[in-house]
Amino acid sequence: MAVISSDPFTRxxxxxxDVILAVENISKxxxxxxxxxxxxxxxxIGAEILGIRQESDKIRKHEFWALRDINFAVKRGESIGLIxxxxxxxTTLLRIIGGLFKPDRGRVRIKGRVAALIALGAGFNPVLTGxxxxxxxxxxxxxxxxxxxxxxxxxxxFADVWDAIDSPVRTYSSxxxxxxxxxxxxHTEPDILLIDEVLSVGDARFRAKCYRKLADLRQNGTSxxxxxxxxxxxLNICDTAVYLSKGQLILWxxxxxxxxxxxxxxxAASKQDLQQHPRPAKANNPDSELLISSVxxxxxxxxxxxxxxxxxxGKISLLCEARRSLENVNVSLVIxxxxxxxxxxxxxxxxxxxxxxxSVPMGQSExxxxxxxxxxxxxxxxxxxxxxxxxxxxxDLYDHFRFEVKPGASIVQSEYYQxxxxxxxxxxH
Amino acid sequence: MKETIYTPASQITKPLQLLRAMVTDLGKSRELAxxxxxxxxxxxxxxxxxxxxxxxxxxxxxxxxxxxxxxxGILRIGQTDIPYPAxxxxxxxxxxxxxxxxxxxxxxxxxxxxxxxxxxxxxxSMILTQLGEILFNLLVKLIFVxxxxxxxxxxxxxxxxxxxxxxxxxxxxxxxxxxxxxPITHLIEDVSKSMDVILTVWFFLTPVVYxxxxxxxxxxxxxxxxxxxxxxxxxxxxxxxxxxxxxAFLLVSFLTILLLLLxxxxxxxxxxxxxxRIS
Numbered sequence: 001m002a003v004i005s006s007d008p009f010t011r012x013x014x015x016x017x018d019v020i021l022a023v024e025n026i027s028k029x030x031x032x033x034x035x036x037x038x039x040x041x042x043x044x045i046g047a048e049i050l051g052i053r054q055e056s057d058k059i060r061k062h063e064f065w066a067l068r069d070i071n072f073a074v075k076r077g078e079s080i081g082l083i084x085x086x087x088x089x090x091t092t093l094l095r096i097i098g099g100l101f102k103p104d105r106g107r108v109r110i111k112g113r114v115a116a117l118i119a120l121g122a123g124f125n126p127v128l129t130g131x132x133x134x135x136x137x138x139x140x141x142x143x144x145x146x147x148x149x150x151x152x153x154x155x156x157x158f159a160d161v162w163d164a165i166d167s168p169v170r171t172y173s174s175x176x177x178x179x180x181x182x183x184x185x186x187h188t189e190p191d192i193l194l195i196d197e198v199l200s201v202g203d204a205r206f207r208a209k210c211y212r213k214l215a216d217l218r219q220n221g222t223s224x225x226x227x228x229x230x231x232x233x234x235l236n237i238c239d240t241a242v243y244l245s246k247g248q249l250i251l252w253x254x255x256x257x258x259x260x261x262x263x264x265x266x267x268a269a270s271k272q273d274l275q276q277h278p279r280p281a282k283a284n285n286p287d288s289e290l291l292i293s294s295v296x297x298x299x300x301x302x303x304x305x306x307x308x309x310x311x312x313x314g315k316i317s318l319l320c321e322a323r324r325s326l327e328n329v330n331v332s333l334v335i336x337x338x339x340x341x342x343x344x345x346x347x348x349x350x351x352x353x354x355x356x357x358x359s360v361p362m363g364q365s366e367x368x369x370x371x372x373x374x375x376x377x378x379x380x381x382x383x384x385x386x387x388x389x390x391x392x393x394x395x396d397l398y399d400h401f402r403f404e405v406k407p408g409a410s411i412v413q414s415e416y417y418q419x420x421x422x423x424x425x426x427x428x429h
Numbered sequence: 430m431k432e433t434i435y436t437p438a439s440q441i442t443k444p445l446q447l448l449r450a451m452v453t454d455l456g457k458s459r460e461l462a463x464x465x466x467x468x469x470x471x472x473x474x475x476x477x478x479x480x481x482x483x484x485x486x487x488x489x490x491x492x493x494x495x496x497x498x499x500x501x502g503i504l505r506i507g508q509t510d511i512p513y514p515a516x517x518x519x520x521x522x523x524x525x526x527x528x529x530x531x532x533x534x535x536x537x538x539x540x541x542x543x544x545x546x547x548x549x550x551x552x553x554s555m556i557l558t559q560l561g562e563i564l565f566n567l568l569v570k571l572i573f574v575x576x577x578x579x580x581x582x583x584x585x586x587x588x589x590x591x592x593x594x595x596x597x598x599x600x601x602x603x604x605x606x607x608x609x610x611x612p613i614t615h616l617i618e619d620v621s622k623s624m625d626v627i628l629t630v631w632f633f634l635t636p637v638v639y640x641x642x643x644x645x646x647x648x649x650x651x652x653x654x655x656x657x658x659x660x661x662x663x664x665x666x667x668x669x670x671x672x673x674x675x676x677a678f679l680l681v682s683f684l685t686i687l688l689l690l691l692x693x694x695x696x697x698x699x700x701x702x703x704x705x706r707i708s
Contacts, residue, residue: 030705038616041702045612048698051441099435099549102701107436114433116548127472136468139461140550 018111020223021074021097021192025106026067028092028247033062055105065247066092069106072242072252074192079224081234081255083262084244090227093244094194097225112191115141117182126170130161130180133169137184151187158213159183160206179206186213193217196227211236229342231259263339267380289323290360290387290395297403298368308374311409311417316369318385320360320396328357328389331367338380338402345376345416351390375417378407440698451697454551461550462557469562481569488525488570492518492577495638506639510669512581515574519667520637522570523599523660526563528628530603533559534696535614535621538703545704552700553693556604563600586670595663598682601689602659608692612699616706635660641673655681 031037040060047053059065067089074080082090095101097108098116124133134155138148156162159179164172172180186193214224214237228234234241234255241258243250245265251258299305300313308314318331330351336344348369351357358367367387384399409417440447477483496514498504509516537555538545545552578585614621634647635656642648651657658677665672672678 037706041616041706042612045695045699045702048439048702049441049695051439053437053439055437096435099433100546100701100704102437103435104437107434110433110435111431114549125468125472127475128468132468132471136464139464140544140548142457142550144460 018076019073019109020076020078020111021225022109023070023072023093023097023106024109026070026093026096026103026108027057027065027105028067028089028096028101029056029059029063029104030066030092031060031063036060036062057105067096067103067244067247070242070244070249072240072249074223074225074240077218077221077223078240079218079226079238081238081241081258082225082227082244083229083234083241083258084250085266087246088244089247090244091196094196094225094227097192098194110192113142114192114194115185115188115190116194117185117196124169124177124181127168129167130156130165130169130172134180134184137181138188141185141188143188155180155183155187158187158209175203175206182210186210186217190222192223192225194225197229231263234259266339288395290326290329291321292318292385292387292396292398293321293364294319295383295385295398295401307404307406308371308376309406309408310376310378311373311419314371314374316371316383316385316401316403318367318369318387318398319364320367320387321364322360322362325362326360326389326395329360329367329395330357330388330390331369332384332386332388333369334384335376336382336384338382345381357389373417373419374405374408375419376405377414377416378405380404441694447694447697451553451693455553455557458551458554458557462554462561465554465558466561466565469558470565484566484569485573488518488521489573491521507642509640511583515577515581515583515668516640516664517638518577519574519664520660522567522574523596523663524632524635524637524656525570526567526596527599527603527656527660528632529563529566530560530600531607531628532624533563533604534607534611535624538611538615542707545700546707552697556608556696560600560604567596567600583668585667588666588670588672592663592666595659595666595678598678598685599656599659599663602655602681602685605685605688605692608696609688611692611696611703615699615703631656655684 031040040063044053070089070093072080082093084090092101094116096103097110098114124137128136134152135145135148138151138155139145143151156165159176159182161172161176161180164176169177169180218224218237224237226234226237238255240253241255242252243258243262250265251261296317296319297305297308298315298317300315302315305314316333330349332350333346333348334344335346336342360367381403382399383401383403384397385401386397386399387395389395440450474481492514495504495517499506499513499517506513534556537559541555544550577583610620610624614624631654634650634654636642636651637660641657641661642651658674658681661674662672662678665674
């Protein structure tokens with residue numbers, strides 16, 4: 001874990017650029033106990049009204065630091081990503097920057113207009129039409145009537161809801177509502193745009209449109225502060241990133257390095273998980289006729305191995321126990337990436353593959369998922385395994401099989417291992 | 430370019446800056462408040478066929494019930510200057526306006542929770558919206574009062590023209606108290622529940638359904654009650670034109686303005702702490 005040594009302001013000043021947002025020694029405390037939270041709330045309001053509230057460096061009983069001494073700065077036109085696990089303080093920080101929470105220590109300096117893309121469609125009234133709601137939502141975001149009228153067509157074009165613009169918002173699909181909300185927020189032309197994990201709305205086409213719009217805004221000098229779990233979003237949009245963990249700033253640097261550090265930590269944490277959880281599955285349904293007793297990895301020669309290797313042969317083996325011999329058994333397998341975007345990389349069904357169902361004899365047996373080459377790139381994965389029969393009846397399910405793929409063959413900068421050959425063929429005469 | 434700075438220090442230590450910010454935000458709130466008001470009213474009435482009718486039912490039922498009780502001798506209410514049904518109807522409408530104003534800030538915050546937790550906007554607009562709704566409801570109810578007055582052939586005084594000032598005082602006193610209570614009504618659930626109990630007692634300590642008593646132990650408390658002079662004056666200005674509580678009315682109105690300013694400051698300063706706890 002690295003910590004930034006130089007002071008962010010001198011750093012920003014040295015570069016001679018215009019700092020648009022400076023977060024200086026920000027700390028924020030929260031209270032987990034509800035009763036104490038009320039008491040502290042009242043006391044804080046009292047101190048605020050009497051004017052005796054001061055910077056405070058102590059935490060009271062039942063309190064903890066949600067943010068502690070956070071420092072970073074954003075230059076004009078630059079974008080920054082806030083990353084970290086859930087509960088690391090990203091959203092709290094975003095809300096302090098947005099002026100919703102008061103910091104307990106330090107200060108935030110902002111030049112220009114801030115808009116939040118946090119609330120998609122906050123303030124939408126389901127009974128009113130899309131048109132009315134656009135006007136309301138945009139005036140909440142701080143635009144005057146004339147400004148809204150000027151932008152109106154652009155907003156509706158972007159949200160692509162011309163057909164439904166005079167129908168009540170209640171009749172909109174959730175995707176349409178999200179699109180309209182996003183369109184409203186993004187057309188307010190702020191200097192700084194706060195984005196809190198909202199890019200996951202809508203279909204892929206609309207998301208692509210959003211990214212294009214964000215790129216346009218960036219061209220025009222808008223800065224983004226993006227909270228996201230998605231490595232791609234941060235790497236695509238942000239120049240720098242801040243990595244938070246339990247309210248502490250772990251690293252502030254260019255987004256690539258920060259993302260690397262974050263993923264390395266994530267990997268280390270997951271590995272610990274891997275060691276803590278024993279492999280064997282426990283039965284969900286002990287009365288079932290077919291049970292998975294454990295799941296193991298094997299190499300090409302059926303020897304048990306701790307990891308799979310990219311580009312090499314391997315097997316995922318389900319050790320099962322059947323009460324009687326069964327026909328028509330189907331294995332479904334879903335593999336998700338644990339690091340990165342948590343995307344599904346494989347979703348397979350034995351029945352769909354061969355059109356032949358597996359037959360499992362009575363007693364113990366092993367169902368093997370044979371990989372002539374393991375195509376997965378190195379990393380951590382979670383497999384969800386299910387034994388079932390058609391029509392849908394589940395014998396047993398094991399959804400927490402975690403495994404690691406180690407580098408085997410060279411797949412640098414590739415998304416998966418491609419079995420391959422290179423050759424030269426001369427034309428035949 | 431304008432620079433915004435957020436620090437932990439209390440804003441009240443720089444009163445001039447605070448006042449300037451309050452005025453600016455109030456200015457910024459007007460357009461938004463108007464839009465939110467239209468939203469709320471449209472939303473409310475687009476969903477129901479009978480619309481404004483529902484605003485009239487509760488006060489009308491109370492007035493009718495009390496009138497029957499009075500005319501059949503179950504209740505013994507003293508002599509009123511105008512026919513009792515008209516007297517009680519106007520009184521209840523005025524009381525409900527005060528009550529709604531008092532609950533206004535709490536309602537405003539409760540209904541805007543999702544917004545408050547996610548977007549920074551001038552919070553004064555919530556209060557202005559609420560005031561707009563209260564005024565709208567008052568106007569609707571006054572139409573009904575006019576009908577009652579016509580039915581019972583009650584004559585009105587020329588002082589009707591200055592009655593709106595008394596109405597305004599009543600609304601502003603309620604709002605001021607509501608604003609002052611914002612920190613506690615939102616932090617502690619019990620307070621907002623006990624408000625209903627307090628308001629019920631308060632109702633009986635105000636000459637809404639009975640004329641101003643001249644003697645008895647209660648008369649003292651009724652006289653102390655600030656709502657008494659405002660409500661009595663409002664009603665007298667509409668009907669007889671003879672103001673019996675003039676000086677008390679002016680005093681309370683003056684205090685209301687001070688209280689309103691204080692309440693506004695308390696409201697403004699409390700909001701960030703409330704937002705922390707509702708999000």
